[in-house]
Amino acid sequence: MNLDFTSIPQNGWSVDPAALKRAWRLKMAVTHPDRMVGRSDKEQQIGAQQSALINRAYETLLNPLPRAHYLLERHNAPEVSESDSLEDPELLMEVMELRERLEEAESEEEAAEVRADNAKLLEATVETLAQAFGQSPPDLETARQAAVQLRYWTNIEKAAREWSPGKRVELQH
Missing domain, CATH: 1.20.5 (Single alpha-helices involved in coiled-coils or other helix-helix interfaces)
Known part of the structure; x- marks a missing residue:
């Protein structure tokens, strides 16, 4: 079939x-x-x-993250693994700041603000993936870096969705 x-x-x-x-x-x-x-x-x-x-x-x-992994695999690009981390110090700081804001959130509204800010970053990263894969040939290095970023934004989004007062924020990268 x-x-x-x-x-x-x-x-x-x-x-x-x-x-x-x-x-x-x-x-x-x-x-x-x-x-x-x-x-x-x-x-x-x-x-x-x-x-x-x-x-x-x-x-x-x-879903954008598994789609990015699939397309990278299809183009024989190096696999994006859990051990891959952000190399850009500014992006790493942004991730850490969002996580900290989420950890310090005391209300549903504060968690929703983190989620909204993260959604903008997630959307921008998905756009980067669209541009990278839209090139001929695809820009696999940019796509790979964006896939690593997307994993972080996706994890923050999940943590923000699951946020509840007093609950420890766990991000999996």
Whole structure:
């Protein structure tokens, strides 16, 4: 079965979420485990595997960080690992300041402000990825650096979403 989602450009970054969802639904209509009832165990197993692959592809392409990792891998760029860190001291300071603000937040409003400030940084990084992957050939070094940054902004976003008074802020990089 071809798992290629036709709404995804071969070398680009842009994804039309509505087109992606339509492609996902069409493929899931064929492979969803509920559609396999009454079929042989082997057919059910294959359907379940295909369904899992389609779901993974959908989530990867829908979310910027896994999409960046996927595209870098597709272009044989060095893998972005958990041990990769920000090399730009200004960016590192920005990460640390956002984390500190989140740790010191005493209200939902203060946590929401951190989340809003972080959203701007996240959006700018996604735009950097779009530009890097949009070049011909793609600027893989810029894309790789942006993917590392995106991991930090994504982790801050998650911590800000999960923030609650008195709860320790845990960022995973």
